[in-house]
Amino acid sequence: MSTLTKLALGVMGQLRPRPTKGDARPVIKLPAPDRRGGLPLMQALAKRRSSREFARKPLPLPVLSNLLWAAFGVNRRAGGRTAPSAINAQEIDVYVALPDGAYLYDARKHALRLVAGSDLRRVTGYQDFVDDAPLDLVYVVDHSRMKMIPVASRESYASAAAGAIAQNVYLYAASSGLATVIRAWIDRSAIADALGLTHDQHVLLSQTVGYPQA
Ligand SMILES: Cc1cc2nc3c(=O)[nH]c(=O)nc-3n(C[C@H](O)[C@H](O)[C@H](O)COP(=O)(O)O)c2cc1C
Secondary structure, X not given: OOHHHHHHHHHOOOOOOEEOOOOOOOEEEOOOOOOOOOOOHHHHHHHOOOOOOXXXXXXXXHHHHHHHHHHHOEOOOOOOEOOOOHHHOOOEEEEEEEOOEEEEEEOOOOEEEEEEOEEOHHHHXXXXXXXXXXXXXXXXXXXXXOOOOOHHHXXXXXXXXXXXXXXXXXXXXXXXXXXXXXXXXXXXXXXXXXXXXXXXXXXXXXXXXXXXXX
Protein backbone atom coordinates (compact mmCIF):
# COMPACT_ATOMS: atom_id res chain seq x y z
CA MET A 1 0.00 0.00 0.00
CA SER A 2 1.38 3.42 -0.92
CA THR A 3 2.33 6.00 1.67
CA LEU A 4 -0.38 8.37 0.37
CA THR A 5 -3.09 5.72 0.78
CA LYS A 6 -1.84 4.97 4.27
CA LEU A 7 -1.88 8.64 5.21
CA ALA A 8 -5.46 8.98 3.93
CA LEU A 9 -6.59 5.83 5.78
CA GLY A 10 -4.76 7.03 8.89
CA VAL A 11 -6.62 10.36 8.85
CA MET A 12 -9.91 8.45 8.65
CA GLY A 13 -8.84 6.06 11.40
CA GLN A 14 -9.03 3.21 8.88
CA LEU A 15 -5.46 1.90 8.74
CA ARG A 16 -6.21 -1.74 9.54
CA PRO A 17 -4.39 -5.11 9.62
CA ARG A 18 -4.60 -7.70 6.84
CA PRO A 19 -5.82 -11.26 7.41
CA THR A 20 -3.00 -13.76 7.80
CA LYS A 21 -2.21 -16.45 5.23
CA GLY A 22 -1.26 -19.11 7.76
CA ASP A 23 -2.42 -20.08 11.23
CA ALA A 24 -0.87 -18.20 14.13
CA ARG A 25 0.30 -20.27 17.08
CA PRO A 26 -0.65 -19.00 20.57
CA VAL A 27 2.95 -19.41 21.77
CA ILE A 28 6.15 -19.78 19.76
CA LYS A 29 9.01 -21.11 21.85
CA LEU A 30 12.19 -19.63 20.43
CA PRO A 31 15.34 -21.73 20.17
CA ALA A 32 18.11 -20.76 22.58
CA PRO A 33 20.01 -17.75 21.23
CA ASP A 34 23.53 -18.33 19.97
CA ARG A 35 25.60 -15.98 22.14
CA ARG A 36 28.86 -16.74 20.37
CA GLY A 37 30.18 -15.36 17.16
CA GLY A 38 28.96 -12.40 15.18
CA LEU A 39 31.18 -9.62 13.93
CA PRO A 40 33.63 -7.97 16.33
CA LEU A 41 31.92 -4.91 17.81
CA MET A 42 34.01 -2.29 15.96
CA GLN A 43 33.28 -3.97 12.61
CA ALA A 44 29.55 -4.09 13.40
CA LEU A 45 29.64 -0.39 14.27
CA ALA A 46 31.42 0.33 11.01
CA LYS A 47 28.57 -1.39 9.11
CA ARG A 48 25.62 0.07 11.04
CA ARG A 49 23.24 2.00 8.83
CA SER A 50 19.55 2.44 8.04
CA SER A 51 18.13 0.59 5.03
CA ARG A 52 14.68 0.91 3.51
CA GLU A 53 14.68 -1.87 0.90
CA PHE A 54 13.88 -5.37 2.09
CA ALA A 55 13.56 -8.76 0.44
CA ARG A 56 10.34 -10.63 1.27
CA LYS A 57 12.32 -13.67 2.42
CA PRO A 58 11.20 -14.70 5.94
CA LEU A 59 13.61 -14.65 8.86
CA PRO A 60 14.41 -18.21 10.04
CA LEU A 61 13.42 -18.89 13.66
CA PRO A 62 17.05 -19.07 14.92
CA VAL A 63 17.71 -15.62 13.40
CA LEU A 64 14.54 -14.22 15.01
CA SER A 65 15.63 -15.77 18.29
CA ASN A 66 19.09 -14.19 18.16
CA LEU A 67 17.66 -10.86 17.05
CA LEU A 68 15.14 -10.63 19.91
CA TRP A 69 17.68 -11.76 22.46
CA ALA A 70 20.12 -9.13 21.20
CA ALA A 71 17.31 -6.54 21.27
CA PHE A 72 16.14 -6.97 24.84
CA GLY A 73 16.76 -10.52 26.00
CA VAL A 74 17.71 -11.71 29.47
CA ASN A 75 21.51 -11.90 29.67
CA ARG A 76 22.05 -12.57 33.41
CA ARG A 77 20.74 -15.05 35.98
CA ALA A 78 19.13 -12.26 38.01
CA GLY A 79 17.01 -11.25 35.02
CA GLY A 80 19.11 -8.35 33.69
CA ARG A 81 18.60 -7.45 30.06
CA THR A 82 20.75 -6.62 27.01
CA ALA A 83 19.57 -2.98 27.13
CA PRO A 84 19.50 -0.63 30.13
CA SER A 85 16.42 0.88 31.78
CA ALA A 86 16.13 3.54 34.51
CA ILE A 87 16.02 1.89 37.96
CA ASN A 88 15.78 -1.36 35.99
CA ALA A 89 12.07 -0.76 35.44
CA GLN A 90 12.20 -2.77 32.18
CA GLU A 91 9.26 -0.71 31.00
CA ILE A 92 9.62 -1.39 27.29
CA ASP A 93 7.79 -4.26 25.64
CA VAL A 94 8.85 -5.49 22.24
CA TYR A 95 5.96 -6.45 19.95
CA VAL A 96 6.74 -8.55 16.93
CA ALA A 97 4.62 -8.17 13.78
CA LEU A 98 5.06 -11.21 11.53
CA PRO A 99 3.05 -12.29 8.47
CA ASP A 100 1.12 -14.86 10.54
CA GLY A 101 0.30 -12.68 13.53
CA ALA A 102 1.49 -10.15 16.09
CA TYR A 103 3.27 -11.35 19.20
CA LEU A 104 4.67 -10.02 22.45
CA TYR A 105 8.29 -11.01 23.12
CA ASP A 106 8.41 -12.71 26.52
CA ALA A 107 12.10 -12.27 27.37
CA ARG A 108 12.04 -14.43 30.50
CA LYS A 109 10.66 -17.42 28.64
CA HIS A 110 12.38 -16.40 25.40
CA ALA A 111 9.10 -17.01 23.60
CA LEU A 112 6.52 -15.16 21.55
CA ARG A 113 2.97 -14.85 22.84
CA LEU A 114 0.23 -14.17 20.31
CA VAL A 115 -1.61 -10.87 20.80
CA ALA A 116 -3.38 -10.51 17.43
CA GLY A 117 -4.08 -13.18 14.84
CA SER A 118 -3.79 -10.77 11.94
CA ASP A 119 -1.00 -9.43 9.76
CA LEU A 120 -0.55 -5.94 11.12
CA ARG A 121 2.79 -5.12 9.49
CA ARG A 122 1.15 -2.50 7.26
CA VAL A 123 -0.24 -0.73 10.34
CA THR A 124 3.25 -0.26 11.82
CA GLY A 125 4.14 2.76 9.68
CA TYR A 126 3.33 5.07 6.80
CA GLN A 127 6.24 3.94 4.62
CA ASP A 128 5.33 1.31 2.03
CA PHE A 129 8.18 -1.14 2.72
CA VAL A 130 6.81 -1.99 6.17
CA ASP A 131 3.90 -3.96 4.62
CA ASP A 132 5.99 -6.73 3.10
CA ALA A 133 9.29 -6.77 4.99
CA PRO A 134 9.31 -10.00 7.05
CA LEU A 135 9.40 -8.30 10.46
CA ASP A 136 8.29 -5.06 12.04
CA LEU A 137 9.10 -4.54 15.71
CA VAL A 138 7.07 -2.12 17.82
CA TYR A 139 8.48 -0.63 21.04
CA VAL A 140 5.79 0.08 23.62
CA VAL A 141 6.25 1.68 27.04
CA ASP A 142 4.13 0.44 29.92
CA HIS A 143 3.73 3.41 32.26
CA SER A 144 2.44 1.19 35.06
CA ARG A 145 6.06 0.01 35.51
CA MET A 146 7.38 3.58 35.88
CA LYS A 147 5.57 4.63 39.05
CA MET A 148 8.88 5.14 40.91
CA ILE A 149 10.08 7.60 38.26
CA PRO A 150 8.99 11.28 38.39
CA VAL A 151 6.22 11.89 35.84
CA ALA A 152 8.23 14.61 34.06
CA SER A 153 11.08 12.16 33.39
CA ARG A 154 9.08 9.14 32.24
CA GLU A 155 8.83 9.98 28.57
CA SER A 156 12.52 10.76 28.08
CA TYR A 157 13.65 7.74 30.10
CA ALA A 158 11.39 5.41 28.13
CA SER A 159 12.57 6.88 24.82
CA ALA A 160 16.20 6.39 25.89
CA ALA A 161 15.48 2.78 26.82
CA ALA A 162 13.73 2.11 23.49
CA GLY A 163 16.64 3.76 21.66
CA ALA A 164 19.09 1.39 23.34
CA ILE A 165 17.01 -1.60 22.21
CA ALA A 166 16.84 -0.22 18.68
CA GLN A 167 20.63 0.17 18.58
CA ASN A 168 21.03 -3.44 19.74
CA VAL A 169 18.90 -4.45 16.76
CA TYR A 170 20.99 -2.24 14.45
CA LEU A 171 24.19 -3.88 15.67
CA TYR A 172 22.81 -7.42 15.41
CA ALA A 173 21.60 -6.59 11.89
CA ALA A 174 24.99 -5.18 10.91
CA SER A 175 26.67 -8.26 12.33
CA SER A 176 24.34 -10.71 10.55
CA GLY A 177 23.91 -9.16 7.10
CA LEU A 178 20.37 -7.96 7.81
CA ALA A 179 18.81 -4.61 6.90
CA THR A 180 16.95 -2.45 9.40
CA VAL A 181 15.54 1.02 10.04
CA ILE A 182 14.09 2.59 13.17
CA ARG A 183 10.92 4.57 12.51
CA ALA A 184 9.01 7.31 14.31
CA TRP A 185 6.73 8.18 11.37
CA ILE A 186 3.93 5.92 12.55
CA ASP A 187 0.23 6.05 13.41
CA ARG A 188 0.41 5.38 17.15
CA SER A 189 -3.30 5.05 17.72
CA ALA A 190 -3.73 2.62 14.79
CA ILE A 191 -0.93 0.46 16.20
CA ALA A 192 -2.35 0.63 19.73
CA ASP A 193 -5.80 -0.44 18.44
CA ALA A 194 -4.37 -3.29 16.39
CA LEU A 195 -2.29 -4.58 19.32
CA GLY A 196 -5.09 -4.10 21.85
CA LEU A 197 -2.94 -1.94 24.15
CA THR A 198 -4.18 -0.66 27.52
CA HIS A 199 -4.35 3.00 28.61
CA ASP A 200 -1.03 2.56 30.44
CA GLN A 201 0.76 1.54 27.26
CA HIS A 202 2.09 3.95 24.62
CA VAL A 203 3.67 3.18 21.29
CA LEU A 204 7.10 4.83 20.98
CA LEU A 205 8.83 3.60 17.85
CA SER A 206 8.78 0.87 15.24
CA GLN A 207 11.69 -0.87 13.52
CA THR A 208 11.67 -2.93 10.34
CA VAL A 209 14.11 -5.82 9.90
CA GLY A 210 14.74 -8.16 6.98
CA TYR A 211 17.21 -9.36 4.43
CA PRO A 212 18.48 -6.62 2.15
CA GLN A 213 16.91 -6.34 -1.30
CA ALA A 214 19.21 -8.13 -3.74
C1 LIG B 1 14.08 8.80 16.56
C2 LIG B 1 14.31 8.41 15.12
C3 LIG B 1 13.23 8.36 14.27
C4 LIG B 1 13.40 7.96 12.93
N1 LIG B 1 12.30 7.83 12.14
C5 LIG B 1 12.43 7.36 10.89
C6 LIG B 1 11.27 7.11 10.09
O1 LIG B 1 10.13 7.30 10.49
N2 LIG B 1 11.47 6.62 8.85
C7 LIG B 1 12.71 6.36 8.34
O2 LIG B 1 12.81 5.91 7.20
N3 LIG B 1 13.84 6.59 9.06
C8 LIG B 1 13.72 7.07 10.33
N4 LIG B 1 14.83 7.23 11.13
C9 LIG B 1 16.15 6.86 10.60
C10 LIG B 1 16.95 8.09 10.22
O3 LIG B 1 16.41 8.68 9.07
C11 LIG B 1 18.41 7.66 9.98
O4 LIG B 1 18.94 7.13 11.16
C12 LIG B 1 19.25 8.84 9.51
O5 LIG B 1 18.89 9.23 8.21
C13 LIG B 1 20.74 8.52 9.52
O6 LIG B 1 21.01 7.40 8.68
P1 LIG B 1 21.77 6.11 9.23
O7 LIG B 1 20.91 5.47 10.29
O8 LIG B 1 21.95 5.21 8.02
O9 LIG B 1 23.07 6.57 9.80
C14 LIG B 1 14.70 7.65 12.44
C15 LIG B 1 15.80 7.75 13.32
C16 LIG B 1 15.60 8.09 14.64
C17 LIG B 1 16.79 8.15 15.57
